[in-house]
Amino acid sequence: MSAKTLLPALARHQSPALLALCLLAIVALASLTGSDTVQVTVAEMMIRVIVVVGLYVFIGNSGIISFGHIGFMCVGAYAAAWATAQPTFKQIMLSGLPVFLQEAEYPFLVAVAGSFALPALVALILGAAIMRLSGTACSIATFAFLVIVNSVYSNWDSVTAGVSSIIGIPTVVGPWIGFAFALLAIAVAHLFQISRFGLMLRASRDDEVAARASAVDVLKVRLAAFVLSAALVGMGGGLYAQFLGILTVDPFYLNLSFITLAMLVVGGMFSLTGAVCGVVAVTAIVEVLRFLERGGLGVALPQGSQELGLGVLMALILVFRPKGLTGGRELRIPRRWPQLGFRRKRLEQRPQEG
Amino acid sequence: MKPLLEIDQIHVRYGDMTALRGVSITVAESEVVCVIGPNGAGKSTTLAAVAGGVKPFRGEVRLNGTAITGRAPERIAALGVSLVPEGRHIFGSLTVDENLAIGGYMRNDKAGVAADRARLLDLLPRLAERLHYPAGRLSGGEQQMLAIARAVMTRPRLLLVDEPSLGLAPKIVDQIYEILLDLRRRDGLTLLINEQSSNRILNHADRIHVLRAGVIQLEGRAEDLRDGDAIRHAYFGFGHQAPAAPAALEAAP
Numbered sequence: 144m145s146a147k148t149l150l151p152a153l154a155r156h157q158s159p160a161l162l163a164l165c166l167l168a169i170v171a172l173a174s175l176t177g178s179d180t181v182q183v184t185v186a187e188m189m190i191r192v193i194v195v196v197g198l199y200v201f202i203g204n205s206g207i208i209s210f211g212h213i214g215f216m217c218v219g220a221y222a223a224a225w226a227t228a229q230p231t232f233k234q235i236m237l238s239g240l241p242v243f244l245q246e247a248e249y250p251f252l253v254a255v256a257g258s259f260a261l262p263a264l265v266a267l268i269l270g271a272a273i274m275r276l277s278g279t280a281c282s283i284a285t286f287a288f289l290v291i292v293n294s295v296y297s298n299w300d301s302v303t304a305g306v307s308s309i310i311g312i313p314t315v316v317g318p319w320i321g322f323a324f325a326l327l328a329i330a331v332a333h334l335f336q337i338s339r340f341g342l343m344l345r346a347s348r349d350d351e352v353a354a355r356a357s358a359v360d361v362l363k364v365r366l367a368a369f370v371l372s373a374a375l376v377g378m379g380g381g382l383y384a385q386f387l388g389i390l391t392v393d394p395f396y397l398n399l400s401f402i403t404l405a406m407l408v409v410g411g412m413f414s415l416t417g418a419v420c421g422v423v424a425v426t427a428i429v430e431v432l433r434f435l436e437r438g439g440l441g442v443a444l445p446q447g448s449q450e451l452g453l454g455v456l457m458a459l460i461l462v463f464r465p466k467g468l469t470g471g472r473e474l475r476i477p478r479r480w481p482q483l484g485f486r487r488k489r490l491e492q493r494p495q496e497g
Numbered sequence: 498m499k500p501l502l503e504i505d506q507i508h509v510r511y512g513d514m515t516a517l518r519g520v521s522i523t524v525a526e527s528e529v530v531c532v533i534g535p536n537g538a539g540k541s542t543t544l545a546a547v548a549g550g551v552k553p554f555r556g557e558v559r560l561n562g563t564a565i566t567g568r569a570p571e572r573i574a575a576l577g578v579s580l581v582p583e584g585r586h587i588f589g590s591l592t593v594d595e596n597l598a599i600g601g602y603m604r605n606d607k608a609g610v611a612a613d614r615a616r617l618l619d620l621l622p623r624l625a626e627r628l629h630y631p632a633g634r635l636s637g638g639e640q641q642m643l644a645i646a647r648a649v650m651t652r653p654r655l656l657l658v659d660e661p662s663l664g665l666a667p668k669i670v671d672q673i674y675e676i677l678l679d680l681r682r683r684d685g686l687t688l689l690i691n692e693q694s695s696n697r698i699l700n701h702a703d704r705i706h707v708l709r710a711g712v713i714q715l716e717g718r719a720e721d722l723r724d725g726d727a728i729r730h731a732y733f734g735f736g737h738q739a740p741a742a743p744a745a746l747e748a749a750p
Contacts, residue, residue, distance in 0.1 A: 339602055346588040346599050353586035356548060357647060358574035358603035413590070 159333040162419050163326050166192065169423070170322045182318055188426045189321025190383050192419055193328040195406050197375030199418035200332050201368045202407060204341055206348035207278050209369075210400055211285030212376045214292035217395035218265055219258035219377025220384040221296065221303055226254035227385065229311040236309070239301025251315050251385065255324070258381020259374045266373030270366045289400065296392045303392065314388040324382055328375050332415055335371060340364050409460050411467025420468050428456050499562070501526045501687050502547065502578075502655055507556030507566075509542050509711075516542040518711045519556065524655065527685040529678075531698045531719075534708035535732065540691040541583055543708065544657045547689070548580040549573040560655070575603055579653035583660045583691075585640040587647070589633025593624055596632050596643055600650025610650070617646045620676060638669035642676065649680060656680075658690045662697070674701055695728050707731035 153160075166189070173185040198212050225233070225240055226249040233245045249257075273284040296303045303309075335341045344364040347354035355361060384390045402425070410421020432449040444452075460468060500523040509517040517539045524530045532540050545551045547558055549570035558566045565573055574580070588596050597617070601610035618625040621642050627635060632643055641661060648656055658677065662670040678701055680686045692698050698705065699719050707715040707728055715722075715731035722728050 342591065342595055343599060343602065345591060346596075349588040349590050350586045352550070352570075352582055353588065353644070353647075354599070355570035356574055356580040356582060356586075357599050358571050358651060359599065360571050 155337070156333065158416060159329045162329055162416060165423075166322055166325055166419070170318045173318055184426070184430060185318040186316060186321045186386055188422060189318060189325045190316070190379050190386060191403065191406065191422045191426065192325040193321075193379035193382065194376050195403050195410075195418045195422050196325070196328045196332045196415065197372050197377075197379060198403055198407055199372075199412065199415060200335055200375060201372035203413050203415070203418065204336055204344045204348065204368050205365050206413075207365075208282045208404070209285040209372075210282055210404070211288040211292075212373065213395050213400040213403065214285075214289040215262040215266060215373040215376045216380035216383070216399070217292050217296055217392065218262045219380030220390055220395065221309075221380075222261040222377070223254040223258040223381030223384045224309045224312050224390045226257050227251070227312050228309050232309070232311050236304050236307075237302060239299070251313070254385065255378060255381050258384075259378045262377025262380070263370050263374035266370045267366070270369040270373075274362050274365045274369060289396070293392060293396055296395075306392070309390040310388070312384055312388050312390060314385060316382050316386040321382065321386070324378065328378070329415065329419065331371070331375065332418075335368070336415065340367050344368050405457055409457055409467055411464075411469035413466070414469050417467050417469040424460075424468060425453070425457070428453055499526075500524060501528075501561060502689065503557075503559040503562075504543065504547065505557045505559065507543075507546055507553035507558065509539070509546055509551055509553050511551075516711055517546070517553070520708065520711070520713055521556075522689070522706055522713070522716075524687055524689050527681065527687055528704065529681060529688045529690070529702045530704045530706070531690045531692055531702035532706045532708050533692050533695050533698060533728070533732065535693065538708045539711045540708055541659050544580060544659050544689065544691060547573075548578060548657055550580075574651065577652070577654035578657065579648040579651045579655070580657045581644045581648045581659060581661065583663060585637065585644050587632045587635075587640050587643050590631055592629050593632050593635070593643060594628045596647050597650050600647035603651055609652070613650055613652065617649060620679065621646060638665050638672070641665060641669075641673060645673065645676065649686075653686070655687045655689065658688065660691050660693065662692060662694075670697065677701075695722075695725070695732070699723055699725075709734065 170185055170189070173181045194212075194216060198209065201207070201209055201212070225237070225244045228237075228248070230246055230248055233240060237245065269288055273281055276284055297306055299305065336345070343354065343359045344367075346357070347359055347361045347364065351361060380395070406421035406425045407418055408421070409425055410419065411417025429449065432444075432452045435444045436446065436449050437443060502522075502524040504520060504522040506519045506521050507517055508515065508519055520539065520543055522530065522532065522543070532543060534540050542551060546553050549565075549568050549572070552567040556566070557564050560573075560576060560578065565576065565578075570580075588599065591599070597614055601614065604610055618628075623639055624643055624646060627639070632640065635643060645656075645658065645661070648658075656677075661673050661677070665673070674697065677686075677688060677690075681688060690698065690702070695705070699722065702719045705715075705717060705719050705722055705728070706713050709732060714734075715727060717727070
């Protein structure tokens with residue numbers, strides 16, 4: 144590839160590349176500290192990056208808020224647990240599982256693939272039904288889905304162990320594996336948003352009437368984003384199960400739904416950079432507040448100041464940056480990173496592909 | 498010549514309000530037909546009924562003899578009917594270039610798309626200069642040009658333009674008409690245009706329909722209507738002698 148074609152290509156993909164470098168720096172620094180607590184925090188942060196980037200694929204591009212994606216995370220987490228938990232446990236506690244799952248213990252990547260595929264399938268069926276709804280109605284329908292998933296998974300004892308936990312899932316996910324899959328999620332989200340489908344979906348977000356008049360099949364592009372987004376969030380769930388080692392239904396409900404949505408909104412919901420920044424910023428705030436709560440500066444803050452502080456800081460961020468940390472400029476420029484002057488010039492001069 | 502578009506006695510209702518009562522318009526291939534009428538006459542509804550935005554409860558819309566009444570907007574667009582909606586509906590957060598690309602997505606001929614893009618940018622240098630700007634940052638006139646260019650990128654057989662002059666300076670409006678007529682001369686584009694006022698359109702259109710209160714009041718060849726009296730009468734519902742003001746107001750909605 145000559146420099147002439149390489150530079151525009153670099154410029155075109157610079158934002159996911161830069162995001163990857165930032166995350167790499169975080170993971171590398173965490174490894175250098177050698178502290179287990181930091182490792183755990185960073186691993187969990189990487190999983191959240193996957194989940195929030197997955198959320199962004201649908202919410203950011205379609206402009207429709209979904210309250211139900213943590214349901215897909217739950218579906219993905221259980222899919223991974225079914226694949227990797229010990230057969231002896233599965234035969235006793237999960238007797239409703241099909242035999243091929245009961246009797247075998249599948250490798251990590253198979254489990255991840257399952258946690259990607261099963262939520263995608265569920266999203267395809269659900270999405271075919273609800274994507275024709277308009278904005279708010281669609282959001283509430285996704286919330287209904289979250290409630291349904293929660294009820295089913297809490298009560299289907301023979302398959303999910305109900306309210307007790309699935310134990311013995313190999314805990315193979317650490318910061319580096321989390322990072323690798325976060326990269327994958329970012330790359331997928333980026334490729335989707337610059338693709339034909341992504342562009343058509345964002346056009347329908349800006350103006351549905353004009354998009355349909357330009358022959359954009361809004362239902363189809365929305366459904367595609369919904370399925371892809373559910374798959375990424377589900378993958379995040381699958382990794383989460385293999386990070387925790389023990390799985391219950393409880394974490395996949397309102398708390399996690401709202402914190403992940405808050406991360407997206409704080410970062411800026413209409414940009415991929417926003418999705419990633421939101422996770423990093425909110426995680427950092429939470430960790431600092433936890434540190435202070437434990438008495439890190441000599442005086443311990445009272446219990447609960449972490450939640451309170453997070454709420455106040457998020458409110459402040461949104462008061463001063465209503466479009467999120469990445470701001471309005473990012474919102475308008477599809478290349479999601481502030482560009483250096485010379486790069487932008489090159490971009491504008493380059494002969495365009497159709 | 499066989500008409501490309503036949504709007505045949507369509508009636509459209511919004512809730513209790515009847516917007517169109519038996520409107521019929523035909524447009525032949527390569528013809529420029531204009532619908533003029535006051536605010537609320539049903540002009541936009543007529544175009545929306547063709548483009549699939551509203552469904553007539555009676556009557557039929559035919560494209561090349563095939564009924565397309567009540568099909569989804571994206572299906573009708575795929576048949577080659579492109580609507581430039583009133584009020585410059587561009588995709589504000591996408592760049593100018595991406596807006597144009599969306600127009601070309603429904604086509605399969607990559608070379609044709611690239612050629613059309615190049616030609617349009619040649620015709621619209623202001624857009625060419627701003628290719629990588631978010632379209633939302635363009636001026637009103639530029640946005641209107643972009644909306645038209647995007648519609649033209651779909652290579653329509655029939656272009657529906659809803660009030661292209663709305664809220665734009667007269668000079669810009671002239672430019673927009675120049676572009677539309679230029680496209681017609683070169684490509685034989687068929688145009689159905691809505692306007693509120695007749696002065697400009699009389700020079701550009703082949704035929705004129707005057708629509709008021711959901712009914713076609715008058716139709717004719719533009720050259721026969723030049724003197725303007727018949728149009729005035731149809732448009733306002735009265736001729737030379739000015740009636741009392743309240744009556745005029747009632748006629749308008």
